[in-house]
Amino acid sequence: MPLFAIPFPVIDPVAIEIGPLAIRWYALAYVASILVGWWYMLRLVADGRLWGGPEGGTAPLEKRDVDDLILWVTLGIVLGGRVGYVLFYNLDYFAAHPAEILQIWTGGMSFHGGFLGVVLAVLVFARVRGRPVSAMADIAAATAPIGLMLGRLANFINGELWGRTTDVAWAMVFPFAGPEPRHPSQLYQAAMEGLILFLVLRLLTHRYESLRRPWLTTGAFLIGYGLARIIGEQFRMPDAHIGFLWGGLTMGIVLSVPMVLIGAGVVTVSLMRPKRAAEASSTGGA
Secondary structure: OOOOOOOOOOOOEEEEEOOOOOEEEHHHHHHHHHHHHHHHHHHHHOHHHHHHHHOOOEOOOHHHHHHHHHHHHHHHHHHHHHHHHHHOOOOOHHOOOOOHOOHHOOOOOOHHHHHHHHHHHHHHHHHHOOOOHHHHHHHHHHHHHHHHHHHHHHHHHHHHOOEEEEOOOOOOEOOOOOOOOOOOOHHHHHHHHHHHHHHHHHHHHHHHOOEEEOHHHHHHHHHHHHHHHHHHHEEEEOOOOOOOOOOHHHHHHHHHHHHHHHHHHHHHHHHHHOOOOOOOOOOOOO
């Protein structure tokens, strides 16, 4: 263990408190993710060059589609994230305490559940609106790392989901994790799943015209997030009530490996298909 460790910064998890009303940083991270993600998706849809190349083009979506889609995605994140946490991480507990399933404010969300919730929301919304599923999925995938980064930073502020014990120079003692110095794994994940993945996807959309190939951005996101999560799990402590699985695996790794494999298949199929036409239709498609 290191002779010295970085003390955990004292940050009140409650950002704003007015009388009985307390707004936590975690809630603000969700709100900021939605607002910034909304803005970024509007930018992607408005830039015809991303959909039609240097000669320009038209996105197969309209701004009003994004305005409505953001509500569906938000519901998918919240409901899917909670259901995923119940099913993947704490089923026995919630089976014995079903009334607590709806108590989202007490904590307990799963990215993989939220991801499935977003997939379902996009599929249903696209069918209702008559828009191409691939275009909606691609702009949502390009935007997702923003929310992932802010969410991981909120995990750090809350002093939760800490890392494994270590002797690295930047080890940190978390207030609820005992006296041992640990990896600030939330910051690792914020960088990999958030900042780095966002920059990679932005490079694909703006430099390599990935939005012109249906599903390519989505597949790249699946691969990128899955790999980032698998790497991050090497430094993060698994949930105490689950622990390590067989062979030292964690639930996060088990749920992320299929994402990488599916993403690789999606990218392969996308690259085999022709690019979108310079002037894309505003309806139909896949």
